[in-house]
Amino acid sequence: MAFSDLSSADATAVLEPVSRNTLRAQVADRLRAAILRGDIAPGAPLVETALSERFDVSRGPLREALRQLIEEGLVVTVPYTGTHVAPLSVEDVHEIYSLRTALETFAFEQVWPSRDDRFRAELNRRNASLIAAIDAGDDHASIQTELELHGLVYEASGHRLLQRAWYALRGRLQLYWAAHHLAHGRHGPRRDSHDSYIAAALGDDLAAMRLEIANHMRRGAETTERFLRRPNPSGKSKRGDKS
Amino acid sequence: MAFSDLSSADATAVLEPVSRNTLRAQVADRLRAAILRGDIAPGAPLVETALSERFDVSRGPLREALRQLIEEGLVVTVPYTGTHVAPLSVEDVHEIYSLRTALETFAFEQVWPSRDDRFRAELNRRNASLIAAIDAGDDHASIQTELELHGLVYEASGHRLLQRAWYALRGRLQLYWAAHHLAHGRHGPRRDSHDSYIAAALGDDLAAMRLEIANHMRRGAETTERFLRRPNPSGKSKRGDKS
């Protein structure tokens, strides 16, 4: 981490990491990472006692972490019965991408007049990172960098509620992309998949941007839905056991 | 969605009320109601020990209920320090109404082609309920019925994720409306405040509907922001100070 910069910069952003980690947050982060990494498959059971023992924490913080992941859409639970990693469904995919279209369009409308050189430079930088990850064949990095690329417009909007809504969608999206990666071995974005998207975002035609977002999301939804309908091409079984 | 039919329809939505109430849910409902009713003012401290004693439950379920209300934006907390009812801010109002504009526009776009007689009838029914509440001078009912009126399009969309997003906004909106009501004694919608909105929703011009939503939200945001900048016209003190 950056020990060097304690000169100027805004305090809040720098001092935030210093704050104490509660067990709830740590457990939530670890569990989320495990799910999104595919270590625990969609639909797999999550027993509180087993998890609390594995993480070496009591069930209190663990339960609160689970509640958080439920809010994020990564986990589902039924009272007194059981908790599971959220199962995949084609309806969800459609909802995720359609709502994402609306949100991302709104985000660009908010940002549109105030796009400056820094915004454009950052957009290019993140696109370069995505391309680098694709060229390197690093699927996990491809997913992360693509999410960061799309995340820029939400960050730049300065709209906290909008960013919250994006996070709610992003977690679910990650779940499906991770499952896709697990099943097919690769996330699959082409090297030039975001070229027209970037071009429109850098340009001055807002209507063209709207169209580009709609097309981009339509393609994404189609790809993901196609995978869901035929999830296991290689034939090797997916399991949710945790040993 | 199903307004009164228990014949076919999806089972989960109908069977939900039968399911057992966990303490967490009960506490969350009671606390939410208390906050939205104005019994606990924005910014007022919420101490876990006091609340758990008052509700006669242990701190476990109470904490989980608080977590839920935090997600809903009604409560804020800082680790090891304290928990409070969310304070009001003009930035929030702007974000709530701008995002709401985007969501409600999207919802109408989704519903537009499939509006049938039942949708139109239900829309008129809910508008009548709102007018009745306004005529009766019942502020609490006015808020509820107005929210239900706007909620129809989200329900009719059948888009669960969109409805979730609406709930996230609705809670925050209620918080501001309740505060407005507390300060001014009346929520303040005019009798005909939704006439043009309903007319557009019943008509066939989607572009006009988009415009109507934008105007409706702009007016709402202006009213709420104006109240926030001058919150206490009558001069009587609001509760919730730390004594």
Place this chain on the structure above:
DNA sequence: CCATGTCAGATTGTCGACAATCGACGATCG
């Protein structure tokens, strides 16, 4: 008089044990 170190109270964070509930298996009866 101001700055600084210390302490006590209050509040949240965490833990381990017990209770309530559910789903499935197996016994029993027709």
Place this chain on the structure above:
DNA sequence: CGATCGTCGATTGTCGACAATCTGACATGG
């Protein structure tokens, strides 16, 4: 042999007590 009911294991829900941390006030020294 099939259906129904009771029982049992598993899992989540709840509880009360203890620990960690923060905030503010107070004492102390410059």
